[in-house]
Amino acid sequence: MTAEINKGPLLGVRHLQALLIFITITSVYIGRLNVGVSVVAMTNAESTNPNFPEYNWTAAEKSYVLSSFYWGYVITQFLGGYLCKQFGVKSVMFWATFSSGVCSGVTPPLIVWGGWGAYCGIRVLMGCAQGLIFPCIHQHLARWSPPAERNRLGALSHTGIECGNVLSMFVSGMIANGPMGWPGISYISAGVAFACCVLWFIFASNNATESRFIGDAEKHYIETSLQHGANYHKAVIPIPWRAIWTSVPFLALLVTRCAESWGLSTLQAEIPAYMKGVLLMDIKDNALFSALPFLAMWAMSYVYLISSDILLSKIWLSLTAIRKTMNSFAFWVPAVTLIGIGFLDVDQKTLAIVLMTLSVGFNSGATIGSSLNSIDLSPNHASILMGIINTAANAVPIITPLVAGAIVTDDNDRTQWQIVFIISSVIFFVFNCIYLAFGTAVSQPWDAEDFLLGPQPELAKPPVISTSDMKKAISS
Structure with a gap:
């Protein structure tokens, strides 16, 4: 006989966490990849809205702008893994996404002020912020995904990469051709990131035990399915x-x-x-x-x-x-x-x-x-x-x-x-x-x-007292 496992509602809080990751990945990828369309719009006003400033950047300068994000992105990956173990995924993800949004929001005035060099600088900072995110995502999935559902929740959340790729190409082009021009690409990217932060702040939790929205059945299912002890969420485990x-x-x-x-x-x-x-x-x-x-x-x-x-x-x-x-x-x-x-x-x-x-x-x-x-x-x-x-x-x-x-x-x-x-x-x-x-x-x-x-010492076993020894003890 087998007993059916009570997993809670069909769409539970663990699915909500996967959706939040999907939205976060989509928002940061839009901010990451819109630079290709932005650079074209800034350097060729005739192809988009001509009512905004146009810059005569060389091919080398444009290549610096396009690659500058990854200069910062590479150096904070390991830091992201360390910070989320120390301070929790929710806080690190929130501030990383918020910082990425701020970088998008200040991009147009910085370009007007400092040209392609300022654009490179703010892209490096955005890369540093987004470099913290993916290590946190994997830690969050580890805390929320029962092994039987890890493929499903992990793959669904990671499809935000493809969604962000497609949206950054289509939507950025439409924005650049619209009344907001090329600055609108950065402003809308910032707005999407800030909206994502609001959703993350309200609905995200470091684990099932901290969530105020989860039911007892789903929480029990998640916690018992993860092969960890009772102190899984309490202690910082040495690396x-x-x-x-x-x-x-x-x-x-x-x-x-x-x-x-x-x-x-x-x-x-x-x-x-x-x-x-x-x-x-x-x-x-x-x-x-x-x-x-x-x-x-x-x-x-x-x-x-x-x-x-x-x-x-x-x-x-x-x-x-x-x-x-x-x-x-x-x-x-x-x-x-x-x-x-x-x-x-x-x-x-x-x-x-x-x-x-x-x-x-x-x-x-x-x-x-x-x-x-x-x-x-x-x-x-x-x-x-x-x-x-x-x-x-x-x-x-x-x-x-x-x-x-x-x-x-x-x-x-x-x-x-x-x-x-x-x-x-x-x-x-x-x-x-x-x-x-x-x-x-x-x-x-x-x-x-x-x-x-290391291996723990065995506890001392109590002495075994024979029946004859016990009789002698009683008689004495």
Whole structure:
């Protein structure tokens, strides 16, 4: 006989927390990615509302503006993991999102005052603020997601990335063409971030025991399903640094996420340049072609989500097998299509768009495949693991264009581009093999609260008194 587990309402507070994460990711990605449209509007007033100032920035100055966000984003990833363990996810997420909104709001007057240099400076500060967020998100999911629902809640919340990508492209362009002009892009981004902060402040909680909206049944379900003791939310657990850095599953995850970052940056940055140089088509000038890969990524993320949910609920595959299967689709399909794109010529532009869309779409499986794996390895230290991983992974896109630039000396030479794509394909293939061999979704021994204390001494056993000894004692 089996008893049905009472999980609380169909849509509970844990689902609300996933929705809050989705909204937060969407809002910060809008602020992060609208810079591409903003720079075009600022430097080419004829393409948007001409009633606002126009700037004659060089190509180098524009490239500094476009990349400046990541200068700050890389350096605060680890700090975000540390701060949310010390002060709680709710506070760190709130102030990080609020600070990002402030940076958006002050951008237009700073540009008028200081030009592209001021724009770079405020983008660096925005990157520092947003660098705190993703380690907090993984810690929040670890606190709120029962293992059976971790894929579902984690993947649903992370679809905010694709939503933010699509909205930043379409909405920013419409705003720039409207009465608010290019300053309106920053002002509306700030408003979205502040609205997100209000929702987060009211409805977010560090864990189920602190929420004033959760019912007893749902709280009991969440707390009992998480494999932690009664002091899970009370004590600050020491971080087992040596165990983390010598953990084979963690190191496999680390290099896998770096490989994902290399491949995705090639898909997003280098393929458009290849299509322009070799196939003589500029997809950045076409809003539909620019957004199509991200729309495919958004749609495919739900395909991966539903598939993994069915496989896990039917117990057809273990969580480890699901992680490795989804990651293999996310890595190996793009590995094949990247090579295929390198052999296309000018007469096969449509096929190039199809292959690029498939590559980016299938790559969305990396969220379930490996991105959420840090929570599996260590729910207690998920933010620390994510901080380390994101620091390394976000440094990779700085290297990728340098390697491509060293190889491709002529944008019209297809042979040189093929070398770039083959390198990315090999990285996708090899590092997924490492993940298949050494990755796991099993919580590691060093996640335990008392791991650093070492083996505990056994309590002294009471002496065993025989019946004859007891009779002697009574007679005496």
